[in-house]
Amino acid sequence: MEVCFTPQMVSLFDLRKSAVVVIDVYRATSAITAALASGVKEVIPVGTVEEAKAYKAKGFLAAAERKGAVVKGFDLGNSPIALSQAEHKGKSIVLTTSNGTKALLKTEGAKEVIIASFLNEQAVVNYLAEHHNNVIFLCAGWKDRFNLEDTAVAGAISRGLEAKGWHTHCDSALAAMHLFDIAKDRMPEFMKNASHTTRLGHLGLSDDLAFCNRRNEYNIVPVYENGTIRLK
Amino acid sequence: MEVCFTPQMVSLFDLRKSAVVVIDVYRATSAITAALASGVKEVIPVGTVEEAKAYKAKGFLAAAERKGAVVKGFDLGNSPIALSQAEHKGKSIVLTTSNGTKALLKTEGAKEVIIASFLNEQAVVNYLAEHHNNVIFLCAGWKDRFNLEDTAVAGAISRGLEAKGWHTHCDSALAAMHLFDIAKDRMPEFMKNASHTTRLGHLGLSDDLAFCNRRNEYNIVPVYENGTIRLK
Numbered sequence: 001m002e003v004c005f006t007p008q009m010v011s012l013f014d015l016r017k018s019a020v021v022v023i024d025v026y027r028a029t030s031a032i033t034a035a036l037a038s039g040v041k042e043v044i045p046v047g048t049v050e051e052a053k054a055y056k057a058k059g060f061l062a063a064a065e066r067k068g069a070v071v072k073g074f075d076l077g078n079s080p081i082a083l084s085q086a087e088h089k090g091k092s093i094v095l096t097t098s099n100g101t102k103a104l105l106k107t108e109g110a111k112e113v114i115i116a117s118f119l120n121e122q123a124v125v126n127y128l129a130e131h132h133n134n135v136i137f138l139c140a141g142w143k144d145r146f147n148l149e150d151t152a153v154a155g156a157i158s159r160g161l162e163a164k165g166w167h168t169h170c171d172s173a174l175a176a177m178h179l180f181d182i183a184k185d186r187m188p189e190f191m192k193n194a195s196h197t198t199r200l201g202h203l204g205l206s207d208d209l210a211f212c213n214r215r216n217e218y219n220i221v222p223v224y225e226n227g228t229i230r231l232k
Numbered sequence: 233m234e235v236c237f238t239p240q241m242v243s244l245f246d247l248r249k250s251a252v253v254v255i256d257v258y259r260a261t262s263a264i265t266a267a268l269a270s271g272v273k274e275v276i277p278v279g280t281v282e283e284a285k286a287y288k289a290k291g292f293l294a295a296a297e298r299k300g301a302v303v304k305g306f307d308l309g310n311s312p313i314a315l316s317q318a319e320h321k322g323k324s325i326v327l328t329t330s331n332g333t334k335a336l337l338k339t340e341g342a343k344e345v346i347i348a349s350f351l352n353e354q355a356v357v358n359y360l361a362e363h364h365n366n367v368i369f370l371c372a373g374w375k376d377r378f379n380l381e382d383t384a385v386a387g388a389i390s391r392g393l394e395a396k397g398w399h400t401h402c403d404s405a406l407a408a409m410h411l412f413d414i415a416k417d418r419m420p421e422f423m424k425n426a427s428h429t430t431r432l433g434h435l436g437l438s439d440d441l442a443f444c445n446r447r448n449e450y451n452i453v454p455v456y457e458n459g460t461i462r463l464k
Contacts, residue, residue: 005378006241008240008241008244009240009376009377012240012376012377142403143244144241145241145403145404146237146404146407148403148406148407151407169425169430170427171379171426171427172377172378174425174426175378175380175383175407178410178411179410179411181414182410182413194403194406195401195402195403198401
């Protein structure tokens with residue numbers, strides 16, 4: 001188990017021998033998980049707003065977020081509540097976000113790429129324990145900086161794997177587990193001071209944040225393969 | 233207060249408005265602190281073994297460490313015990329290390345560059361509170377990766393500054409403080425699993441590590457200025 005705190009650091013890790021678990025809990029990977037759990041057929045992550053626009057022009061349902069807000073010209077951003085509405089059932093959604101999709105596009109070479117959030121942490125633990133023997137958590141962070149919330153998810157899943165006999169000498173993973181231990185029984189309070197909570201709270205997204213803090217709401221494992229995310 | 237976990241991330245921080253506190257507690261900044269506290273006149277950090285050799289050829293006392301060991305051809309590495317021997321009193325020591333000096337050389341533009349370790353954490357707290365109003369902790373890490381021990385020192389000093397009315401919204405600083413809270417009353421146990429402790433323990437450096445874990449042994453503040461480190 002290793003934890004890569006930000007996409008900028010990914011070159012320090014050897015992805016080829018590992019499953020890579022991408023985490024952007026506020027809100028991209030929570031939104032992807034909620035959307036697929038609600039019957040969306042697939043989520044296609046793209047790096048730029050321009051690509052999302054091109055898909056939209058071709059008739060795709062497209063969602064775009066920058067700086068926490070829905071990008072002008074789009075009806076959807078990365079709200080897990082909005083993306084999991086029943087009307088999207090069976091559809092493909094193209095998604096670009098500030099940090100999460102950027103992280104996803106840096107996973108080339110990994111044995112398998114898995115999408116995680118608090119919403120599906122135990123499902124990811126079980127899946128990793130069954131199908132893999134090593135994992136690198138790739139936290140999306142914020143503009144290449146470390147953030148508390150993605151690290152806490154990595155810590156939660158690491159503790160779950162530890163309970164299944166996995167272990168680590170990676171200091172980032174040890175730190176993530178310690179931080180999760182502190183956070184787990186007082187999540188909203190722990191996250192209160194985190195920079196991203198403050199940032200999104202100011203944008204009126206408190207309902208989304210509360211949704212993203214729910215643990216094990218879904219027993220599903222989204223996997224990113226050949227440019228698209230579907231349920232395994 | 234902000235914490236930069238590794239030298240690789242330093243470009244994400246604006247050093248110009250801040251004091252920068254460099255931390256490589258196992259062992260470069262502990263060694264520098266102990267040496268200056270013991271009467272060494274100055275420590276001149278250099279980036280490469282070749283530069284250290286050139287200084288040595290000119291008659292300087294030179295110390296070089298790579299991968300935890302003294303580099304062949306040198307009598308000293310970065311052991312705080314060795315560098316603080318009485319025989320070095322009044323001398324200049326040229327020093328190159330795997331991670332610590334590399335971090336020091338990435339501080340260009342900072343308002344002031346301060347050297348910290350557990351050995352002088354309270355002295356650094358007091359100095360920062362008196363002379364500065366912002367600080368970026370630059371942790372040396374290990375080969376550009378995050379490490380627990382440097383982060384714990386950053387957390388210790390951050391908690392000290394918090395007690396003096398400073399505050400932060402930097403997630404890295406919040407994480408560092410949480411990790412220090414966990415570590416402070418059981419430092420050897422907390423550090424036991426850390427990758428670097430394992431690495432150095434295998435090299436027979438347990439005495440050095442125990443020395444580096446001592447808190448507030450010295451009431452001094454080493455400052456790096458014009459290519460050399462001296463007491464302020």
